[in-house]
Amino acid sequence: MSSSKNTLLIILAFFSIYVIWGSTYLLNKIAVSELPPFMLASIRFITAGLLIFIIAKLMGKSLAITKRQLINTSIAGFLFLAFGNGIVVWALKYVDSGFAALEISAQPLVVLILMRVFQGKKIEMMSVLGVILGVIGIYLLVSQNEVVSKEGSILGMVMIFVCMVSWAAGSLFVGKADLPTNYFVNTGYQMLAGGLMLLVGSLLFSESWSSPNVWSEKVQWSMVLLVIFGSIVAFTSFNFLLKRVSPEKVATSTYVNPIIALGLGWYFLNEVITAQSIIAAVVLLTGVYFINTKKKLVIFSRFHK
Template sequence: MVKMQRNTVLVVLSFFAIYFIWGSTYLWNKIAVTELPAFMLAGIRFVTAGCLIFIISKALGFSLKITKKQFKNTIIAGFLFLTFGNGVVVWALKYVDSSFAALEVSAQPLVVLIMMRILHGKKIQPMSIIGVILGISGIFLLVGQKEIIAQDGAILGMVLIFICMLSWSYGSLFVGKADLPKNFFVNTGYQMLTSGLSLLIISTIFGEQWTSPTTWNTPVIWSMLLLIVFGSIVTFTAFNYLLRIVSPEKVATSTYVNPIIAMILGWYFLKENISMQSALASIVLLTGVYFINTKKSLTIFSRFSGKRIPKKAAD
């Protein structure tokens, strides 16, 4: 696979999107799923976003033509990320707080690193290991609170979210190597549309009761609009772009920042509790992001160890 040319401004904006906007989607999904069936909610969100992306792509003069192999790969990627990786998480939000869901998913960088080691034979850098250890330590501080685990259905929701996290992690590696549409915006559109249609089929199979948008309350309508425009079109496009520009484990560090954003928004809008232990865990998580996501940390380690870190290893 040939790497796309790096645009520093786009990379920074894309990381902002997957760090902060994606962290907000836990709140928006939590609000929407209180009234709407989970798979219907996710299906409508992605089908609408996919259609809008195709309309915008045509207006910008982008070609929507792709090969059969590329179409097959977009279906696989869409299933790993959205049909299963996101759709089941939305369903699990019926049983756990939005902050808890985001906190559990923050274990993803560890899984990505292990998968890269097992599947691709990539060496795990020492500073990345330290970052992951800090991240996991932060997770234990957060989920080790009795008031969180004691909620009804929390264990079921936790198991489902963990499985979804595995799917999302493997999808990150798959997208980095697969033959996909060269235009990452068009690529996002195909993933959104195919996964959205499959989610609507799943919704029908499960017998979910569909409702008209005219019957939704105002917070649900706003949540759906935000999920479609920012949570889907903007952020998922940024995510696909980053997977072609930087290494998957760096993209996965968004799952360290997302919980902090979700926790703050959940506290402010949904009155979810933030304890001193949660605040401490957030600091630990952010420190983990620093160690995994900065080249400077590798340079510091090389000075203390006396070893030269190749430039390629820091990319």
């Protein structure tokens, strides 16, 4: 692959995980207002996984996979989708979509800390400053009376944080794991594995399933957009980037996602954006600047290789 083509693909992939994933908070919030969370996520990922396999076969791609790759894609499917996404969808029943995205923007900090704890990677001074700003930003976010006073909001915030750890662990795992070389096929196996796990979870929690023809039109459209763009396009881009750039660079998407999510939640769902939330967003975005400076990208690229 030529350098210019590779650069263009990386730019498009970052656009996908920045903007498209930012909109999935709104889409999930709309869908979970009518559908059980694990059922919603299960249908989304199983459908996306099957569509990916169909497209891959039409493109002449082999779906062959080794036993080790099947295990690894299942682990990734659990960390990213079954737990990492399924629980976030559940939490959206109790917290605003923009707030959830803002809290998840602390993920790059979690990635850095996990790299330090499990891989012994040194956290440079600029990144330390970014971590400090991130902690301050998260405190400003979750300490608002408007947020903590809502029923179920504290449990929702705690579970979202646990999901962040799951996503961060998944990012580090995928960066080193033996996975299918084709990013599209890799995504398909992760989607199908995560979707099947969510299906089991939905049955265990005795969720009530319903046919798409009885869903409201807005929920139907939300699911279509989640499957095509939020799952197939964005998640394939995510897997592509995890093999091309370092994990903490990929995790910076969680700083852009909340800006998109906040704006869409405010415009379409009339979610309130408080002055304190705006300040928290500014502090968090400043934190990612210090984490993701050009100097840091060079340093962390050594780890990724």
